[in-house]
């Protein structure tokens with residue numbers, strides 16, 4: 122389909138210093154948990170974005186010198202010439218379809234604990250390292266010689282970036298993580314020499330690095346400066362100072378890359394931040410500078426993007442997560458394929474891959490970071506194999522993704538669902554406070570399979586093993602999900618606790634089925650530590666209940682540190698009047714009270730309650746699978762029987778979509794026996 126002229130503006134070329142971007146789609150730097158450990162996996166991930174039509178594609182943060190590194194986080198290195206080949210592979214991949222290749226240079230200063238290099242950290246002003254993990258390490262204040270060294274290290278990094286084939290260097294000074302911001306901000310710059318004090322002095326280092334980088338690369342590379350739009354706190358580099366700085370140095374970099382304050386603020390989840398949330402902070406900055414401006418905002422709507430450009434707020438539409446969820450977002454807008462856009466749901470599971478030093482995954486795009494490891498592609502699947510038909514039982518995220526990919530591959534697919542809607546857990550969870558965007562997991566897949574003539578959906582079809590044996594399919598996948606437990610068993614309690622049947626004990630499933638109390642005192646026992654406990658606390662507060670959250674952890678929703686939500690969740694619950702009982706777990710549930718014990722001292726106390734809500738763990742609904750497995754399914758002509766998604770092992774939604782994708786990808790694949798099912802890179806021995 123020819124492009125709708127309404128969106129032409131998004132496809133205009135835009136100059137960035139000596140370079141020209143082919144359009145306004147700008148993949149800002151983003152981590153991926155792969156970094157130096159998985160360079161080919163990262164390169165291939167970026168290549169797919171090039172294919173998907175992005176005009177500018179960036180690396181994640183690249184540490185320029187061994188005196189500042191953020192172990193345990195896995196980013197990229199440019200410590201010496203030996204790092205160039207891996208980065209050259211990335212730039213080649215980025216440029217493969219006409220995008221500009223960008224590299225983000227980082228020196229972490231007060232944020233780099235140097236756990237690996239063992240160097241003394243250097244900072245604008247010394248003090249304890251400001252990591253998430255409060256590492257007991259301090260940084261030394263740089264003297265003038267150190268600053269000269271650091272300028273040289275930046276110059277070397279510019280030259281190496283150019284040799285590695287990049288078009289744009291981005292200097293990282295955002296999220297409180299980069300030393301450029303540490304110089305600019307009075308919170309981290311307490312110097313009394315020519316690098317401290319007035320804004321002009323605090324800007325000196327940035328100016329020197331940009332001018333020297335430009336000279337070192339003979340003006341052939343574009344240079345962008347990535348800044349936080351607002352640093353909170355009395356001494357922080359506030360939005361007003363950011364504007365003063367940009368006005369004073371409007372033409373210093375070739376582009377301004379502006380991101381909210383901390384990483385938590387910049388990459389807010391959809392539960393707490395709408396699309397385009399940074400608009401007020403970035404509006405008007407374009408008038409202060411002749412250089413183009415890029416900003417982010419989890420943009421997935423082409424109309425919202427057009428509005429940002431037409432109303433003079435942004436020149437480039439910056440995107441990290443929307444480009445992860447759909448690397449083909451620009452191409453789909455260009456081709457008018459709006460129904461094919463796989464919109465980011467704003468869950469930050471991708472971020473958790475970096476935070477846990479695993480490898481990132483995406484709830485919406487299970488091919489993310491599997492492009493090289495497994496040869497998966499976000500848009501294409503392997504051609505159909507020898508067999509013909511597949512029955513998928515259960516239409517949650519796992520079943521839907523399996524049906525979508527098998528349908529795309531050309532199999533005859535029957536998707537049988539016991540209920541009357543598609544989406545499984547997502548259909549229920551999207552109705553909870555703040556989780557509406559999660560429904561996109563179901564909407565995208567439902568939209569994709571609807572026009573497929575080879576995929577049939579059967580509603581109201583709760584199948585039994587007997588039914589399935591008589592249906593004549595070649596392959597059967599059981600994707601029947603999981604059910605929340607009612608007996609307190611999870612991590613802290615491995616066995617049920619004594620419970621008086623007079624106390625109403627509920628689960629999230631009860632509340633999502635619209636049951637549960639609308640008043641009285643409810644004790645939520647959270648041994649799940651992800652989002653569900655706090656979401657239901659907010660739901661019950663809205664229903665007028667008095668809510669007590671009990672958790673063996675020292676914080677509420679502890680695992681949401683990995684999705685950058687924990688701080689906001691804890692603050693919201695406290696503000697909403699939820700009573701928090703941290704480092705506590707129930708030892709017995711009586712008729713009118715719960716006996717809690719301190720997890721450190723064992724000291725017990727009774728907490729009166731009208732109901733208890735268990736947010737603990739889930740039991741796989743694998744009865745159908747086990748029943749079938751015990752029968753002669755091969756004798757009935759079924760060639761394979763598998764259990765996938767939550768029915769195999771309950772986990773986050775991303776685990777289920779991955780499981781569905783894997784099932785579909787491996788259909789009719791060669792049996793690899795005990796071989797490793799993915800590629801990996803192994804360090805070359807010296």
Ligand code: ADP
Pocket residue numbers: 514515516517518519520521537538539540544545546547582583584585600601602603742745765766767768774777
């Ligand atoms: P997952 O996250 O693994 O996709 P969900 O719990 O989201 O799992 O979805 C499981 C789906 O399976 C639900 O929509 C449920 O109604 C459906 N289901 C469960 N048992 C059966 C069955 N015997 N026949 C058909 N559908 C079933």
Ligand code: SF4
Pocket residue numbers: 441442443445446464465466467468469470471472482483484485486
């Ligand atoms: Fe968006 Fe979630 Fe995918 Fe991250 S994991 S890109 S937040 S859908």
